[in-house]
Amino acid sequence: MNPLQERYGQEIEAVLAKYPSDQKRSAVMPLLYIAQREHGHITREQLGQVGDILGISSTDVASIVGFYTLYHDAPGGKYRLQVCNDLPCALRGADKFFDDLCSRLDVQPGGTTADGLVTVEGVMCLAACHRAPMFQVQSHTEITYYEDQTVDKAVQLVDSWRQVNGK
Amino acid sequence: MTEAVVAQPETELVTLTVDDRTVSVAPGTYVVDAAKRAGIDIPVFCYHPKMEPVGMCRMCLVEVGRPAVDRASGQPILEADGKPQIQFAPKLDTGCTVVVSEGMVIRGYTDKVKEARDEVLEFLLTSHPLDCPICDKGGECPLQNLTMNFGPGKTRYIYDEKIRLDKHVPLGDLIFLDRERCIQCARCTRFQSEVVDDPVIGFSERGRELEIVTFSDPGFDSYWSGNTTDICPVGALTTADFRFGARPWELKPVASICTHCPVNCNTTLNTRREAAAGGKQVVKRVMPRQNEWVNEIWLCDKGRFAYQYTEAANRITQPMLRKDNKLVPATWDEALVAVNAKVKTAGGKMVTLAGGRLTNEDYFNIKKLSDAAKGQSLLHSGIAGGDMVASVGLGQGSNLTDLGSGSAILVIASDLEEEAPLWWLRVKQAAERGATLIVANPRRTKLDPHAARVLRYNYGEEAALVHAMLDSFSPKRPDQPESVKRLLRDDALKAAAQEISGAENLVVFYGSEGTDLATSHSLASACANLLIATGHTGRPNNGLVAVWDKGNAQGAWDAGLRPSESLATQMEDAAVLYIVGADPAGDDPQLAAAVDGAQFVVVQELALTKTALAADVVLPAQAFTEREGSYTSGERRVQRFYPAVPALDGTRPDFAITAHIANALGLKLEDKLPPKIFAQIAAGDEAYRGLDYGKLSEVVEQWPIIGRADVYYGGTTYDNSQGLGVQLSSASERGQSPVLSFESPKETEPAKDGLLAVPVTRLYDRGNTVVPSKLLTDRLEAPQVVLHPEDAEKLGLEMGKPAKITLNGQQATVTTHIDNSLPKGTALIPRSLGLPINGPVELKVTA
């Protein structure tokens, strides 16, 4: 049996139950979220596994991974700290926040900290414009919003992750 | 020709004006197509007339006006001059997506439209590399043509800011992608998913990063990949064989026919003198040639890429004679003298065995010679029923494209995509148009998802299944075997039988999956009976089609050649065994022994096959690319092909060699001009009556218009100016009512112990005409046994690992394939992979 199905069989069944039985393909996005929990990105093997469950080709699955920004096809940090630096946030200082945070963490935008723990990325509007500066953290399993941020607060958060992860 | 491309009653047409030209078209036509009919080219990139429109490239923007209607009264508003007032939409519309309506007015070349077109073109060119001088598409590229015709002439885009992308991305070993040239029109991806149901290439990323990717293994794993290079409107996709191979304008196009399977797709062989070939004219590429009755504008990859055999290094160019048990070169005179001497004294014991890839003219001469020698003329084939196809085959005027709602199609014992890819495609599309497709096969095939009903039976029960259908609407016959009675209890079968009998049209395709010659005969006759019993004979779009193993098996049957159930004995007993274009010794060890047993063996061949090596005389024949001739397809369309490259010195066409042998018996056969032989065929065979090469060369205008250097771009498929061929009439059409003759189905005994091995057909087999194709080498199947997972587990066999098999007394080590789509207890052995299998047989397998 396919490793994804082995590990998440019940959950996958529940996802499939949401869609008409002849429209299994609809479940590709939820299944990719499940797959991404494993490594924080989608592996080549997982493309085939998701495709198998849904009866679509690996290429079709890869297309989905490529199109949507919340799926990753390459490894990044365990935490992806995604700062909104879109227009509304930028009007409230998000550009500077992002720059300062990058230098405090000593990473280039889009890069990963030396300890491999945090990838810092600029992203488009996250529907939290009134609470800028803000960022979301995408981990293997979930997405959490951090709003009304300062660089200090953000660095504290990163430090707390470092502690938890023994870095 | 009486066939009409689009048969529509006049009353149904919609009339509109395109740039002041009035044109009437079928309802549902898109504006760009209507314009094309009016002789006006609206440029398109993403639109392809064989696919659903997507309106994404925005190249075809036009002004669309419709008669204004008074809201209150619902009446058209008239201008002062009494003409209807035309209301134009404020925005431009994509002509590829707008459906025509009565009174519509299209403006395709106003300033507003031209400006928009320039803008879209400029957008496309901003990221295009403009490397036309080194591009394979140069000369047949609509982007190039469009830029020449309408382009801005000067770029406002800063060249240094142009996107730089990979120019050499092998999507697999057959198709290469140049990412810079791709204009994201999605023709290729849509073709793969919508047309051929093989979504193995797709877009990744989005916006300007959008790029074609493949994640299949091997890359771009589809039998259809070559077609994407035809319809790609730029030089983004190219084939491995042609990439940087030549420029389109240097090529000589020659009309030909694909000889690989019974569909007989129309091709154009592009030839050129090659320095690498010592200045000889060689085939540079095989392109589809449009024939809307046969292959439309498509080709499968086997047809496109397996052409090197005519130039294969192992071609024979000199006759050979066996002297001191060794084959030594001889002159034609020496060889013919030797053969003629034996033929003269054969005394009725001459056996001729011909392969299914010769021409009608070759078969005609062979039959004449054989008859004069009072010998037997046999066809080397495991499929029966060509006589029944001649009797109840498709009627004149048939076109699979006409099948849709109201029609039924039965495909039985065939994995159609493997056996005759273009039929698979056209049957699938008929199902999409609403035809009721019934697929009967013991295992899952790629046609199943498109079927209205899938019927399963045990291998060996194919004829029984059809008998059960027949029984379901006529009184039960007590003598039916158990299998028929059991199948009759299946409600799906009964429903399918009902659908078949109620359908306006019925086409039955029977293949050779799991059958031997005897069971094939049973199956063919049952299918013929089904057509007769349900009144589906003697009309267009009705009839029986055999999915032959070779390209011109039907022609051989029509000429009177027959396969034999006792082939080995007959061969062994021959005083003269004359083998033409067949390799029995290579196919089957039992037949190899039979060849050895014959007194005197003459082999007429292209290359030194196993059989040729065992011959007493070998006569070098010409490949079809070197000569002309005609073929009869499985749908019984007769078509001709033309010489493309000069014949190798020392070779002769098959019909001529046969004629030279016939001299031994004082028989004068035509040895120079195929058209003359064809005239003799036409004089003799009622179905061919009245035909000549001239008729085979006739064309009518086809739709869609493809293959011209215009900006309404259909692709590089060649226009057909050399002949669409002629559909033969069936005997039932000529009033020779076939008689129902019930014959109890012949069945296969299930294997007592071990597994029941059954033969199946694979497209990429190791046939003599496929192996020399270097392009396909990596994709050719290895000798293999295919097992159900449970059987494999029991035997301790794993996917890809070696298995030892004993088959028909032969032992071999093959690769294990595991597939859950076949029934337990059976093993598939693909034909033509070097394993002897002619029908169901018991198999021993061990790890």
Add this chain to the structure above:
Amino acid sequence: MNEILLRHREIQNLDQFPIYRQNKGFETFKHAVTAMNPAEVIDVVKASGLRGRGGAGFSTGMKWSFIDNKNWPHYVVVNADESEPGTFKDREIMESNPFQFLEGVMLCAYAVGANSAYIYLRGEFWQLAAELDKHIEYLEREGFLGDKLFGGEYGLRLYTHLGAGAYICGEETAMLESLEGKLGQPRLRPPFPPTFGLYSKPTIVNNVETLANVPLILERGADWFRSFGTEKSPGNKVFSLCGNVEKPGNYELSLGTTFRELIFTHGGGIPRRRKIKAIMPAGASSSLIVADDKALDTPMDYENVPSVGAQLGSASIIVIDDSVSMDWLINKTVHFFKHESCGKCTPCREGTYWMQHLTERIHHGQAKWDDVILLQDVATGIKGKCLCALGDFSTEAVVSSIQRFRSDFEAVAAGAPTPVAVRAEQVSPK
């Protein structure tokens, strides 16, 4: 304020089922299913004059009445993709007033004969989706969702579905494609979703806020609803206010409230005594309005905003003060659209990419006036030729700012340093 959509700000714990029930919650739905036929529900919504809050402002009742009753099953798909820069209203409604929203979805489904409704949330709303799932489960247990509701024939199931980071999936047909498991690329229209939608079946797509209005419209009547807003734009609207403004946030106000009232009375005006320079009333897709007195006194409704050269759209009011130079601003918006272009159609795919090169150069002072003109040309070339509205959206700020704030560009083209003071600083968080 807060009469309809943001009632949770007035009624404590409205996001808890018992509290919502105490406030007549789900009575309307029960009443509709047991005592009204679907056409009657549509009639009330039609009479209310409710217009879609997702951006286009199309009559909701009218849309529902377009559902093709010859083709079944029907679906409802809720647009909870909320990705327009500057928009954050649907999130608050779903987080804090979830049951009213869900009841709206349920009423819509009943009205159009759908037995399944999908709520398509942007992937970032992952936690919110989990909350909604819990609420949905609860409603199933309480007998408000499921088969044979209230002993009748009608049954309904709600499902959440997460996107994964693609603005274009807010476009309704791209959303349907995405929900079908394909690339989120828009479809050709026509046919429109009410005839050809999810799984090729008739489908109603509505925005979260649109549907959140429906329970109260049915409970209190079309006339009550029409007592808010204007003749042509009845009702209240949640305005998402952000940018250079003292008190950014969501404000539920009557449609027709002026920009001035929103920005200065409710929003507290412009920080640091800066002057207001421009307004984008519809997020990044918006034209830039010159914030003069005429503009500030313009009522924010579907009919009046066009008079100052913009659209109300999703009513995401981005306030821009005089520290901001337009070359910087359009570089931001163009960057956004270039990033979000799905790539399906040529003008948007290539044009946004080209525009981005130009805005980068212009913003970094490496451009001449000709480049500004070229940028304007490129934008005009995109406009009106795209498959969906995203392409047009990408040009709005560009074209309007070059036209209306010409001096900003002249200055940059002449080599003046851009006034970057405030936008580089961080405003102090609350």
